[in-house]
Amino acid sequence: MKKVKIKPQKREVDKISLKRGKPEPTYIDSHIHLSDEAYQGKIEAVLEQAEREGVRIVIANSEDLETSLKTLRIAESHPLKVLPAIGVHPWAAPEIEAEELGEVVELIARCKGKLAAVGEVGLDTAYTRGNLEAWKRQREVFHSMLEAAEKAGLPVIAHSRRSSLEVFEESASYRVKMVFHWFSGEIKVLKRILDAGCYITVGPSICYSRHIQRVAGETPLSRVMTETDGPVKYKGPFQNLETTPALIPKVVEKIAEVKRSSLEEVAAQIVGNCRRLFARVNEALE
Ligand SMILES: [Zn+2]
Numbered sequence: 001m002k003k004v005k006i007k008p009q010k011r012e013v014d015k016i017s018l019k020r021g022k023p024e025p026t027y028i029d030s031h032i033h034l035s036d037e038a039y040q041g042k043i044e045a046v047l048e049q050a051e052r053e054g055v056r057i058v059i060a061n062s063e064d065l066e067t068s069l070k071t072l073r074i075a076e077s078h079p080l081k082v083l084p085a086i087g088v089h090p091w092a093a094p095e096i097e098a099e100e101l102g103e104v105v106e107l108i109a110r111c112k113g114k115l116a117a118v119g120e121v122g123l124d125t126a127y128t129r130g131n132l133e134a135w136k137r138q139r140e141v142f143h144s145m146l147e148a149a150e151k152a153g154l155p156v157i158a159h160s161r162r163s164s165l166e167v168f169e170e171s172a173s174y175r176v177k178m179v180f181h182w183f184s185g186e187i188k189v190l191k192r193i194l195d196a197g198c199y200i201t202v203g204p205s206i207c208y209s210r211h212i213q214r215v216a217g218e219t220p221l222s223r224v225m226t227e228t229d230g231p232v233k234y235k236g237p238f239q240n241l242e243t244t245p246a247l248i249p250k251v252v253e254k255i256a257e258v259k260r261s262s263l264e265e266v267a268a269q270i271v272g273n274c275r276r277l278f279a280r281v282n283e284a285l286e
Pocket of ligand 1: 033120229
């Protein structure tokens with residue numbers, strides 16, 4: 001019988017063309033706070049350094065009205081590079097006045113075409129520490145943010161420190177797509193949020209935290225994004241480094257190691273995930 005020659009599968013062809021052309025991977029920092037004082041006067045340099053490392057887009061998150069306005073200004077000066085996400089952070093929520101909250105809600109509605117997402121919003125029981133009043137207000141503010149995101153048709157970047165189940169359950173009745181930034185909760189909660197179609201972000205802590213390595217290991221590559229959450233400081237190999245988007249390639253490298261995949265494959269998947277969740281990222285990379 002004549003032997004049939006098997007054609008290489010598409011994956012193999014892609015690998016061969018990657019080797020020949022060697023395109024540099026594109027990276028995205030999907031969660032940073034550029035309005036923070038730590039970056040004052042340094043944004044140009046930080047973005048230039050990021051670009052040299054292949055980080056083409058950063059999503060700048062805010063915490064209250066003032067940082068939302070500042071974030072919008074920074075994004076306007078760096079079109080297609082800095083995409084804004086605005087909202088009220090769970091640490092700002094317990095103290096926020098109704099008027100300021102209303103202004104943030106209005107700003108989301110007015111600027112929805114410019115926004116990548118509503119963020120950073122969410123819940124944090126480690127912050128409210130059993131203070132029932134603070135917890136009640138944090139939940140009310142989170143619901144306002146979810147409602148604003150649903151109305152604007154925007155995804156939500158959620159903070160869920162020691163509250164991942166609560167964030168998941170409180171948001172269940174809204175038609176919003178979500179990314180759980182720096183997911184550090186239990187694996188059984190992770191499985192529920194992944195089953196519901198949510199994404200997670202992984203940051204520099206994956207390089208030294210066993211739990212975050214496990215979280216990344218349990219998450220399909222089709223649901224992972226990368227972040228620095230700058231200016232948050234990290235331990236391990238980043239101990240003496242300023243946190244900037246230039247750290248992202250190291251995060252992708254570690255995810256690739258955990259997932260036993262190639263750096264190129266992981267970087268490409270993450271860009272694809274960001275394009276799927278954030279319409280503005282998709283536009284910026286067209
Ligand atoms: Zn953050």
